Amino acid sequence: MSRSDTLAAMHAHRLVVQRLPEGSVPPVGDGIRRVDPPALGSVRLVFGVGSGPDADPSSDDFHPVYTIAMPVFSHGGLDPDGIYEFDAGAQLELLRARATRRRWAVRLELELEIASEAVNAAELWVETPWTTGDPRPLLLGPERGTPLSGGGRSLTIASTPVTTVDAARTLGGTFTVVLRDADPHGGGPATVESPPLEICLDLRCYEFEPEADDSE
Numbered sequence: 035m036s037r038s039d040t041l042a043a044m045h046a047h048r049l050v051v052q053r054l055p056e057g058s059v060p061p062v063g064d065g066i067r068r069v070d071p072p073a074l075g076s077v078r079l080v081f082g083v084g085s086g087p088d089a090d091p092s093s094d095d096f097h098p099v100y101t102i103a104m105p106v107f108s109h110g111g112l113d114p115d116g117i118y119e120f121d122a123g124a125q126l127e128l129l130r131a132r133a134t135r136r137r138w139a140v141r142l143e144l145e146l147e148i149a150s151e152a153v154n155a156a157e158l159w160v161e162t163p164w165t166t167g168d169p170r171p172l173l174l175g176p177e178r179g180t181p182l183s184g185g186g187r188s189l190t191i192a193s194t195p196v197t198t199v200d201a202a203r204t205l206g207g208t209f210t211v212v213l214r215d216a217d218p219h220g221g222g223p224a225t226v227e228s229p230p231l232e233i234c235l236d237l238r239c240y241e242f243e244p245e246a247d248d249s250e
């Protein structure tokens with residue numbers, strides 16, 4: 035793969051959401067202005083179908099049917115390994131085996147909450163663990179997001195839907211999210227920046243189950 039192809043693949047699997055162009059921003063000082071990192075509001079797996087019996091679900095034709103939400107009140111899931119876990123492939127396989135009147139897919143959704151101090155001061159940068167092809171990250175809903183009390187906003191980052199058991203299990207990995215007013219990859223020095231938020235998902239096994247072998 036050439037360097038240009040590598041850069042194109044990298045950009046296809048990361049996402050940037052622009053700051054809101056409104057309100058006042060404190061003047062730039064001599065150092066970096068630190069803001070709080072985004073907060074993880076929800077981790078969801080959404081299973082859905084296409085518009086017709088023979089239609090494969092896609093980004094443009096995806097109708098949610100079932101949603102599984104993982105508890106986020108305990109960082110990294112319920113057991114002590116620091117990883118949110120659910121076997122997305124097993125659930126997709128079950129639906130495909132039993133609910134045969136439609137074709138099924140699953141997408142991952144991460145809901146991120148941004149405090150008011152950063153909504154007009156920095157972009158949201160999302161680095162995914164995906165490298166080639168699908169899944170790819172996308173923003174659900176308007177780029178403004180959903181307003182939160184106190185002036186913040188909530189944004190939902192999703193994967194493109196995947197239709198195979200193996201692909202469902204590869205939706206997981208480590209996601210790195212940061213607020214910054216310059217591209218973390220060669221965009222120059224930042225004047226506004228948050229600490230990174232890392233979200234670790236393993237979608238090959240369940241909470242309290244022995245961890246999946248990385249060689250599988």
